[in-house]
Amino acid sequence: MDEKTRQILLDYHECFNSASGKRVLADFKKEMHYQEIVPLDATNEQVRQLVGSWNVIIRIMNLLETDIPAG
DSSP states (O other): OOHHHHHHHHHHHHHHTSHHHHHHHHHHHHHTTTTOOOOTTOOHHHHHHHHHHHHHHHHHHHHHHSOOOOO
16 A cells, blocks of 8 residues: 555544544434435435445445554
């Protein structure tokens, strides 16, 4: 892993592992209806928007699960 990627990973860990970051991530999940069933009457645009929002949450969670290599 190059140093730039390692630093971004450190930044995500520092931000989202803090008490504030955990609250923000929980708010993202709530406001973006993460892991909720998509209503059957949702339009294609609404589904695309939800999936896009969920992808942001998934990226954050994946980065938080990634071990930071020694620098």
